[in-house]
Amino acid sequence: MRKLPQRRGLMLAATLVTALLAGGCASMDQCSKNTAVGAAVGGVAGSVLTDQSTLGTVGGAVAGGVLGRGRGC
Template identity: 65%
Template sequence: MSQQGKNTAIGAGVGAVGGAVLTGGSALGTVGGAAVGGVVGHEVSK
């Protein structure tokens, strides 16, 4: 896996946890956090 792929995966994981915590375990918050975190992780790698 490329460094960019790793950063995307890490960002998605951190975002999912953050989204779940901020929304009290909401599935939508978890998925939304993962999506945002994945994008951030992907962009940081450029």
């Protein structure tokens, strides 16, 4: 059996964890779902854009959560 490269294994683990956590969002209202998705996408984007800086990840998550929440909530 061939070993998965470390990066591919990490991505697989992250995908599985995300899928499991998404199952817990079934009882959330739409506003809360939008906030959670915005924060997740913002955190990933902040991490990528700032070369995996912690401050960039947290800042992206906060900004994404605020934008995901939007005006209609």
